Amino acid sequence: MSVGEACYYHTRSTLGYIAWHRWAERRDKAGDRQRQCPDCALWLFPEEWGDPDD
Numbered sequence: 001m002s003v004g005e006a007c008y009y010h011t012r013s014t015l016g017y018i019a020w021h022r023w024a025e026r027r028d029k030a031g032d033r034q035r036q037c038p039d040c041a042l043w044l045f046p047e048e049w050g051d052p053d054d
Helices: 017-029
Strands: none
Touching: none
16 A cells, blocks of 8 residues: 555545645644554544444
8 A cells, every 4th residue: 555545444534625624724723633544644633533344
């Protein structure tokens, strides 16, 4: 798997590019922090990680 390619541990955003960035900025201002996935290196908020058994 190449860096930046989504893995099965999390889901893709249904928001558009600009809407997602606005949402992420609000989360950052609220003190929420993202983690980097050890498998694909994408940055996600912890609750965005999906269940690999789904």
